Amino acid sequence: MTSSFVSKRAFLGREARLGLWLSAPIILIMGGLVILPLIVTVVDSFFRVEPMKMGTPFVGLRNYIALMTDPNVLQSWTNTLVYVVISVTIETLGGLAAALLLNRSGSARRWLLAIVILPWCLPPVVNAIIWLWIYNPSYGLLNGLLQSVGLISENQVWFNDRFTGLVLVSVVHAWRMMPLTAIILLAALQSIPFTLYEAARLDGATPWRQFSLITLPLISSGLAIALSQSTVFAFNLFDEAWILNGSSMDTRSIMVQVYMMAFQNLKFSLGMALSILAMIASLAVSALYVLRVYKETRFD
Amino acid sequence: MRRLGFYLGCAVLILWSLGPVYWSLVTSLTPPNALVSDQLHLWPQQITLEHYGKLFGATSTSQGNEVQSVWPQFSRALFNSVLTSLLATVVTVVIAAFGAWAFVRLRFPGRDTMFVLIVATLGVPAYTVMIPLYRIMIGAGLVDTYLGVTLIYVSAFLPLALWLMRSVYQAMPLSLEEAAWLDGASKLYTLVRIVLPLAGPGLMATAILTFLSAWGQFMVPLVFSPTLSTKPLTVLIPEFVTRNYVDYGLMNAAGIVAIVPPALLVLFLNRFLVQGLMAGASK
Known part of the structure; x- marks a missing residue:
């Protein structure tokens, strides 16, 4: 960096002062609205903070212990885990298939890409409402289609069954998030030199061997990014579960649980403790992916 | 053969991405009584702007009654x-x-x-x-x-x-x-x-x-x-x-x-x- 413009007059040079001025709004906004609240969240999770009760006594780990034994919290964890497993699977397999198709689509790619990316761009709430109507027990498209091909004989109330409900919420979430995985993987696919495939074809490698020996290893870093993205987003699933099935325990995600605790039952500190646990869990799982994928695909 | 698979894949991808949006659009244009029929129509039988009327109109009529619009x-x-x-x-x-x-x-x-x-x-x-x-x-x-x-x-x-x-x-x-x-x-x-x-x-x-x-x-x-x-x-x-x-008509609209x-x-x-x-x- 050139520093020939730095004047020696002031305590900080001109360049430094300009830099601080330009980053001042960032410091103020991020410091005041993200970092400070984050510190407050961590600190307050060791106190009892409830607007309906007097005082904020120090309670140590009691909030966290209470969370370990709360049956609603435990079920929300299970639900969230199911969401993560199902949606990450759909997004990764579907996203990979979409990326491979897009990569081969030539001149139509621009339009195909626009179509594929559309669900990701729409408000999650609107997506959920569209699917709510598709899942409607009496007049929904899903019942209608399944009946017309003879898979079911009468209308199903889909959210009566807990597991079906979890799958249906995951599908809506995966419908929205799959484009992101597809784009990340497409970017990775486009960075693979074409000559590698030509060489493999000359050596008589089958398409499957080309895929598993060239494509997969070379997109592994993209795959790691896509996996951790989709995991974090699935952990944070809120809109879809809330719109499709409200606060029902059957499909309550950990985020819905945080919302219920903090803003419906006004147990602020419990909600804060739970939100910290959720953040740690989602970051830990996504870090795990990144490490795994990197380790398995090292070339040395 | 591979070409065919490619086109099939593209068709599935387009259907998956646009299908739900298309269905929402059809719903928003279908008259209320047709929405609650047992018959499933993938294409709208008759098109109405009634639901959009409720969103954008001062008042609107629904099944003969004047209803307050949500405008x-x-x-x-x-x-x-x-x-x-x-x-x-x-x-x-x-x-x-x-x-x-x-x-x-x-x-x-x-x-x-x-x-x-x-x-x-x-x-x-x-x-x-x-x-x-x-x-x-x-x-x-x-x-x-x-x-x-x-x-x-x-x-x-x-x-x-x-x-x-x-x-x-x-x-x-x-x-x-x-x-x-x-x-x-x-x-x-x-x-x-x-x-x-x-x-x-x-x-x-x-x-x-x-x-x-x-x-x-x-x-x-x-x-x-x-x-x-x-x-x-x-x-x-x-x-x-x-x-x-x-x-649902109103929500989809x-x-x-x-x-x-x-x-x-x-x-x-x-x-x-x-x-x-x-x-x-x-x-």
Whole structure:
């Protein structure tokens, strides 16, 4: 960096002062609205903070212990885990298939890409409402289609069954998030030199061997990014579960649980403790992916 | 054979991506009594603008009775959505355009620590800070104000915007700016007159991504925009459910209206959008 413009007059040079001025709004906004609240969240999770009760006594780990034994919290964890497993699977397999198709689509790619990316761009709430109507027990498209091909004989109330409900919420979430995985993987696919495939074809490698020996290893870093993205987003699933099935325990995600605790039952500190646990869990799982994928695909 | 598989795959992909949106559009154009028929029609038998009439009309008739339209609430929420999304986009892009350049081209104390810290907050989900934020906003009297909602949006989208703009500036040759400096232009002048015009596509991508995120927000306004004075479409539309009966035609019509701005962006500006996403995903 050139520093020939730095004047020696002031305590900080001109360049430094300009830099601080330009980053001042960032410091103020991020410091005041993200970092400070984050510190407050961590600190307050060791106190009892409830607007309906007097005082904020120090309670140590009691909030966290209470969370370990709360049956609603435990079920929300299970639900969230199911969401993560199902949606990450759909997004990764579907996203990979979409990326491979897009990569081969030539001149139509621009339009195909626009179509594929559309669900990701729409408000999650609107997506959920569209699917709510598709899942409607009496007049929904899903019942209608399944009946017309003879898979079911009468209308199903889909959210009566807990597991079906979890799958249906995951599908809506995966419908929205799959484009992101597809784009990340497409970017990775486009960075693979074409000559590698030509060489493999000359050596008589089958398409499957080309895929598993060239494509997969070379997109592994993209795959790691896509996996951790989709995991974090699935952990944070809120809109879809809330719109499709409200606060029902059957499909309550950990985020819905945080919302219920903090803003419906006004147990602020419990909600804060739970939100910290959720953040740690989602970051830990996504870090795990990144490490795994990197380790398995090292070339040395 | 492989060609056939390719086309089949594309057909499935298109059906999966557009099918639900198409179905919502059909629903929004179907008369209410046809919506509750046992017969499933994949194409609308007759088209009606009745549901849109309820959204946009002063009053409308439903099955012979005059009903109150939702236009007063709907128009207000639409206005709120547009205003908060645009405000958040403009503020985020302006701050990121100048800030990211400072992070790349200027040397000042704490620069690198600050950048790492800010990008690290990408890993902090919104709800982790939401409860203290709620108390801060109540204390500052900013709950249910445009300023409050905009500030929260900006704080949520700024890290990604900074990340994108930094990669844009890093890809620009320093020689351009150095030439201007040698001619005696100030650093700020160089940024505004030479660097920013060249960063157009990057700014565009950042703006689109920010707008889309703001437009789709639900949980933040659910907490911070409790009344119609700032309530956006995303919070209003689900409330059509909680009336004594669920008006799916109305909800789908409102949903289609909420889909229009993002759909237009995808249709006309997908180039920038995809570039932005690809840049955001790579290191």
